[in-house]
Amino acid sequence: MEFDLIHRYFKTPFGGLAQANPDTVLFGIGDDCATLRLAPDFHLFTSTDTLVEGVHFFSDDPPRVTGWKALASNLSDLAASGASPLGFTLNLSLPEIDENWLAGFSAGLLDIATRFNCPLVGGDTTSAGSNPLKTLSITVFGQAPASHLGFNRAHAKIGEEVWLSGTPGLARLGLLLEYQRRGRLEQLCKGNELPQVQALLAAMPAQLRQIAVSQLGMPVPRIELGLQLRGLASACLDLSDGLSGDLAHISSASEVSAILFQSSLESMWRKLWPEIDQQANAAGLLKILLEQTLAGGDDFELCWTAHPNRHDAIQSLKAGLHCVGVIEPGSGIWLQSQGASRERVSSCSFNHFAEIQN
Amino acid sequence: MEFDLIHRYFKTPFGGLAQANPDTVLFGIGDDCATLRLAPDFHLFTSTDTLVEGVHFFSDDPPRVTGWKALASNLSDLAASGASPLGFTLNLSLPEIDENWLAGFSAGLLDIATRFNCPLVGGDTTSAGSNPLKTLSITVFGQAPASHLGFNRAHAKIGEEVWLSGTPGLARLGLLLEYQRRGRLEQLCKGNELPQVQALLAAMPAQLRQIAVSQLGMPVPRIELGLQLRGLASACLDLSDGLSGDLAHISSASEVSAILFQSSLESMWRKLWPEIDQQANAAGLLKILLEQTLAGGDDFELCWTAHPNRHDAIQSLKAGLHCVGVIEPGSGIWLQSQGASRERVSSCSFNHFAEIQN
Incomplete structure (x- = not known):
């Protein structure tokens, strides 16, 4: 049998x-x-x-x-x-x-x-x-x-740039849409988040919804990009648990801090959703999108660090690669806003056992 | 976590x-x-x-x-x-x-x-x-x-001998003893088998019981033997589903029949249980032991075929290797008794789904 x-x-x-x-x-x-x-x-x-x-x-x-x-x-x-x-x-x-x-x-x-x-x-x-x-x-x-031993997460160095492929957070939007379709959206959102998330989902253009659902269900592994990054990237991992949680693995193993630029992450979302600035509450919507990038998982996009002298070579590899941060001394993940203030990002990667026990 | x-x-x-x-x-x-x-x-x-x-x-x-x-x-x-x-x-x-x-x-x-x-x-x-x-x-x-591509189960050839390591069937005895200890022996034995199996378990010497339980719980994979058989064996597999079921994979893939000698299988058991011939119903006990060898699984001993000119080289590798049969033209697995009569052995390897559905 x-x-x-x-x-x-x-x-x-x-x-x-x-x-x-x-x-x-x-x-x-x-x-x-x-x-x-x-x-x-x-x-x-x-x-x-x-x-x-x-x-x-x-x-x-x-x-x-x-x-x-x-x-x-x-x-x-x-x-x-x-x-x-x-x-x-x-x-x-x-x-x-x-x-x-x-x-x-x-x-x-x-x-x-x-x-x-x-x-x-x-x-x-x-x-x-x-x-x-x-x-x-x-x-x-x-x-x-044999000359390429992988991109060890302990190899990020101070002064390197932080890069992302695609638009991490999309899969989380796909998950929110799926739960909404099943009438179970509140299971994913804490009480005060729910109206904000509902407003975001209502504002999303139809095409973006499709992209999000496809990113959740049928993500495309970045095999070709991984091969191209040999010799260019230092540390690299795939985003299965969300940017803040996964990048924390790099910062912890490399004993450095990672600074993410809010403006760069917002630009990343604007490329996918150019009309967002015409929405009444564009700043609020972008804030929720950033939260999905930081905390949402299952995107299977790549996140890597590379020396700034590799910037042009990486940017020319393909469309949809985003330089969104920098590696500094210290520890943890930080979000730097336009006004230069920094806020520490708590690691909130997905924990299967915690979810079960709640 | x-x-x-x-x-x-x-x-x-x-x-x-x-x-x-x-x-x-x-x-x-x-x-x-x-x-x-x-x-x-x-x-x-x-x-x-x-x-x-x-x-x-x-x-x-x-x-x-x-x-x-x-x-x-x-x-x-x-x-x-x-x-x-x-x-x-x-x-x-x-x-x-x-x-x-x-x-x-x-x-x-x-x-x-x-x-x-x-x-x-x-x-x-x-x-x-x-x-x-x-x-x-x-x-x-x-x-x-690279010179050793494994022992493909399609590589058994007519005239080759069939070999076993250890004493396949021991793990099944261990399983029977475990079920008996739990008072659930009848779950493993069809109605008319039960008294025979009970008689066998009662007759087993204490040391043989220990060996059987150990073979079930902590089988030793035959890694060293597998390395030694490079260049000596043709087809080889490990006995996870019982001799008749696993040997059937070789006979089917190689499009040959495998003849097992009852006397050789009995000798194999006598080495482990020399006192068996002093039992009142030795022939009956040996018959049940043979059935465990043919149908019992989980031994993780090796079964292989090899040209007869490799016989002495194999026999000298280590103790506990048994030449128990021969490959002939035809199909299926056959048991040849002392009187030269042959009986076709039905394949009765373990089927997890069948067990569930019963």
Whole structure:
């Protein structure tokens, strides 16, 4: 039965994909181990994540979206290390064999795996026992030349600039829209936040709503950018827990402080929402957008530091890269407003256990 | 919180272990990716397994045993491929933070990881949401020289001998003893089997009981044997689902039949239980033991095929290796009795979903 499931939903398309990489995938699904060949003088990079139904994805999410996002979040870790994908393994713990879900899930997984040339090379499916919810784990493998050892989060240096790809916070807007659609918005907002968030969502242009929902459900891992940043970036990570929480990992490991410029973050949002300044309460809306950037997670955009003499080289890599801050002596994350006053940003990355215990 | 958990239970000891492998583990726990260096001209071997509480381990198993076995089953896949361990990742999905369980589990995991020089290099802990049971996934990485591509299960050839390490079936005896101890033996035995199994368990010497329980809870992956079999074995796999079910993977992939000699399997058991022939119903007991070998799982011993001209080289590797059969044209698994009659063995490997649905 387990073999049947793999053959039916995962082996046929991905077997073809693995066969499209005969120089890398020497043996894929079906033996005790998968056997992968790295390029000569390349190192192995690996990352793993678990997603639990109801915690990391909605039970009624389109399974295609769940499949896409499961691999996207792992590929994003490779991107943050400047590694290129080799393949991945999948573990599925299922309360029942739900053919509709498996068909959609495998289609979403196939889609992103094909797009990033990252074949499924092994895994298992098992009964969830008395667990009523699906649990899935993905482990991804990548490689980079031995001369590139990743972008260690302890490598940020004083005087370096802080950069972002995309517009972190968008996924949080997508989440707010999804909760609003389900009539559960108040679950995400503390009492006095709710009217402000409702005003923001009401003001958002239709196209921006679409972008936000897509950023939440089908984020695009920044693999190509990660490869381009080799030799340019010092510290780098992907934003899964929100800018303030993730950047705090860099500032803590590097024993420095990170100063974020409010004006730069507002410019970032204005590029995506140029009409915002015509809104009655533009300053208030921008403030809430900034809060989503600082505290919202799941964007899977990259955040990195780089010497200022790399500024032009980075800016020319592609559109949508934003220099938003600087590394200074000290500790913690600080938001600097136009008036030059600084406010310490509390780290508020997402804590699954805290959420459960509340 | 998640970082705390990793630091408290997993990072300190394993960080030390990773630091003991500075040439292999360039970066371990704490960054987006772990970075591993393979030896020059070596390939990567990887395998992954999920264990669900209540399905793959008892809720009241000593957590130390669960930790040991979780990594043992993955290391066993490396052994069956002739690969040496590099490291592993761990995913834990937990309904609550159970300090006692985490302390025991990490101790068992540390024990076997240290013994096989296989450091924890990454992973995550997450809330299980509404799931009441723990789920854990382990992905293990190993390496072998490019000249050794593993022991593909499609590589068994007609005329080759079938070999076993250890005494497969022992873990099933351990499971029967565990269920008996819990007063639930009838859950494992169909109606007419029960009295026979009870007679077998009653006849087992105390030392054999201990060996059986240890084989179930703390199996030793045959890593060293797997390395020794490079160049000697053709097809190889580890016995996780029972001899008949696992050998069927070889016979099917290689398009051959496998003949098992009843006398050889009985000799294997007699080495472990020399006094069995003094029992009143020795033939009946041996028959039940054979059934455990054919259908019982979770031994994590190796089963391989090899050309007869390798017989002496294999026999001299170590004690406890048994030549028990031969590969012939045809299909399926057959048991040949002393009287030369052959009986087809039905494949009866363990099916988690079937068990649930019954």
